[in-house]
Amino acid sequence: MYQSPRRLCSALLHRDAPGLRRRPGPGLRSQSSPPAAAPRRASLRLSAAASAASGAARWCSRPACSMGNGTSRLYSALAKTLNSSAASQHPEYLVSPDPGHLEPIDPKELLEECRAVLHTRPPRFQRDFVDLRTDCPGSHPPIRVMQWNILAQALGEGKDNFAQCPVEALKWEERKCLILEEILAYQPDILCLQEVDHYFDTFQPLLSRLGYQGTFFPKPWSPCLDVERNNGPDGCALFFLQNRFKLVHSANIRLTAMTLKTNQVAIAQTMECKESGRQFCIAVTHLKARTGWEQFRSAQGCDLLQNLQSITQGAKLPLIVCGDFNAEPTEEVYKRFASSSLNLDSAYKLLSADGQSEPPYTTWKIRTSGECRHTLDYIWYSKHALSVRSALDLLTEEQIGPNRLPSLNYPSDHLSLVCDFSFNEEPDGLL
Numbered sequence: 001m002y003q004s005p006r007r008l009c010s011a012l013l014h015r016d017a018p019g020l021r022r023r024p025g026p027g028l029r030s031q032s033s034p035p036a037a038a039p040r041r042a043s044l045r046l047s048a049a050a051s052a053a054s055g056a057a058r059w060c061s062r063p064a065c066s067m068g069n070g071t072s073r074l075y076s077a078l079a080k081t082l083n084s085s086a087a088s089q090h091p092e093y094l095v096s097p098d099p100g101h102l103e104p105i106d107p108k109e110l111l112e113e114c115r116a117v118l119h120t121r122p123p124r125f126q127r128d129f130v131d132l133r134t135d136c137p138g139s140h141p142p143i144r145v146m147q148w149n150i151l152a153q154a155l156g157e158g159k160d161n162f163a164q165c166p167v168e169a170l171k172w173e174e175r176k177c178l179i180l181e182e183i184l185a186y187q188p189d190i191l192c193l194q195e196v197d198h199y200f201d202t203f204q205p206l207l208s209r210l211g212y213q214g215t216f217f218p219k220p221w222s223p224c225l226d227v228e229r230n231n232g233p234d235g236c237a238l239f240f241l242q243n244r245f246k247l248v249h250s251a252n253i254r255l256t257a258m259t260l261k262t263n264q265v266a267i268a269q270t271m272e273c274k275e276s277g278r279q280f281c282i283a284v285t286h287l288k289a290r291t292g293w294e295q296f297r298s299a300q301g302c303d304l305l306q307n308l309q310s311i312t313q314g315a316k317l318p319l320i321v322c323g324d325f326n327a328e329p330t331e332e333v334y335k336r337f338a339s340s341s342l343n344l345d346s347a348y349k350l351l352s353a354d355g356q357s358e359p360p361y362t363t364w365k366i367r368t369s370g371e372c373r374h375t376l377d378y379i380w381y382s383k384h385a386l387s388v389r390s391a392l393d394l395l396t397e398e399q400i401g402p403n404r405l406p407s408l409n410y411p412s413d414h415l416s417l418v419c420d421f422s423f424n425e426e427p428d429g430l431l
């Protein structure tokens with residue numbers, strides 16, 4: 001049977017892709033591969049081939065990809081963003097990108113550029129996708145969603161007080177490339193980010209050239225602005241691949257708590273899947289941090305749920321909510337989401353042996369005030385309308401290492417979460 005290039009790509013990537021493991025049986029928690037001891041350069045040669053193949057496959061249906069002499073143009077694009085460091089005197093976050101710099105780029109070339117910048121660093125760690133399918137493959141390619149608090153550059157350098165993280169690990173010129181490498185490695189269709197303080201000078205121009213459409217909503221009083229030589233406010237960003245989705249509706253939401261406006265935000269977008277014509281809603285948020293604010297977070301979650309009720313027309317549209325909720329699963333805001341009339345479930349529970357437990361951590365760091373290991377980040381989804389086909393396993397304690405995160409190998413104190421979703425076949429079923 002004829003398969004369109006897009007279908008073929010998806011089949012390669014989502015069915016038999018190397019690194020995809022079956023869900024562990026009861027009582028048998030799957031383990032990620034141990035960290036490679038080889039120096040970065042050696043391992044790059046190996047992983048470049050695999051990644052280039054999968055990168056080419058995943059993006060191959062995008063006609064805009066340039067395969068020609070893109071490296072020099074790309075180099076200048078990356079160099080341009082490298083030069084726009086936090087030391088910039090100009091508020092670049094207020095400046096729209098120059099459309100002249102937005103010609104398409106090949107993800108393989110960007111990956112190579114990133115790897116060249118990172119050649120002195122230890123290799124990225126291997127993380128595997130765990131196959132969670134319980135039914136036959138759907139007729140359309142899955143939707144890959146990535147959730148990640150990428151650590152605002154200004155907060156990492158000026159506020160977070162990481163005690164064991166080497167100063168070199170926080171250099172933006174290199175940390176930026178580690179972030180891009182992570183995104184390019186997993187090639188999400190939709191990317192939900194928190195703590196973005198380099199949207200206009202880095203992520204928007206580069207990701208738009210990879211075919212993404214982006215939206216940024218800064219926090220009204222970003223703590224980044226308190227840091228000397230900051231790069232503007234941090235906020236939430238949502239990117240989606242334009243060749244897969246059409247934007248139907250977009251809302252920037254300033255969250256309230258008991259009717260008071262707060263400093264936390266969300267973006268909620270309704271999209272239409274170009275292959276299937278199915279519509280769904282995707283949201284990204286970053287709730288108030290710190291202990292003592294549990295009721296506040298719960299009120300913010302309540303406000304977000306009310307907004308999402310209205311945007312999904314009373315749960316008629318399938319919904320995915322990504323966020324750094326700054327709340328353990330024991331907190332009220334988590335319980336509100338788990339028991340909401342939107343019929344949501346948390347995707348990463350499916351990685352546990354019983355399918356009922358959240359991962360042991362999604363963030364792990366050592367501050368001057370002590371070690372913090374918490375589960376705070378989630379991907380919620382409409383449990384009747386959507387299925388989780390696979391999820392990216394977390395880094396193991398050994399991979400994270402004794403100095404925890406961020407590190408020379410990993411750019412943020414939060415791990416990225418990545419899931420592949422498919423629509424359930426019953427369009428009129430309960431959401």
Ligand SMILES: NC(=O)C1=CN([C@@H]2O[C@H](COP(=O)(O)OP(=O)(O)OC[C@H]3O[C@@H](n4cnc5c(N)ncnc54)[C@H](OP(=O)(O)O)[C@@H]3O)[C@@H](O)[C@H]2O)C=CC1
Pocket residue numbers: 149155159160161195219221222223226263264287288289290324326
């Ligand atoms: N000028 C003004 O009038 C106002 C200014 N502000 C500014 O905003 C700040 C508060 O903003 P708000 O949005 O409520 O911030 P949050 O309390 O939500 O935290 C902001 C960031 O700090 C990180 N963080 C969490 N715990 C710690 C910790 N123990 N040490 C260091 N960093 C931590 C969080 O990261 P993570 O999510 O990864 O844990 C988060 O990104 C104020 O301190 C002030 O700087 C706020 C209001 C008004």
Ligand SMILES: [Mg+2]
Pocket residue numbers: 149151152155195
């Ligand atoms: Mg943070």
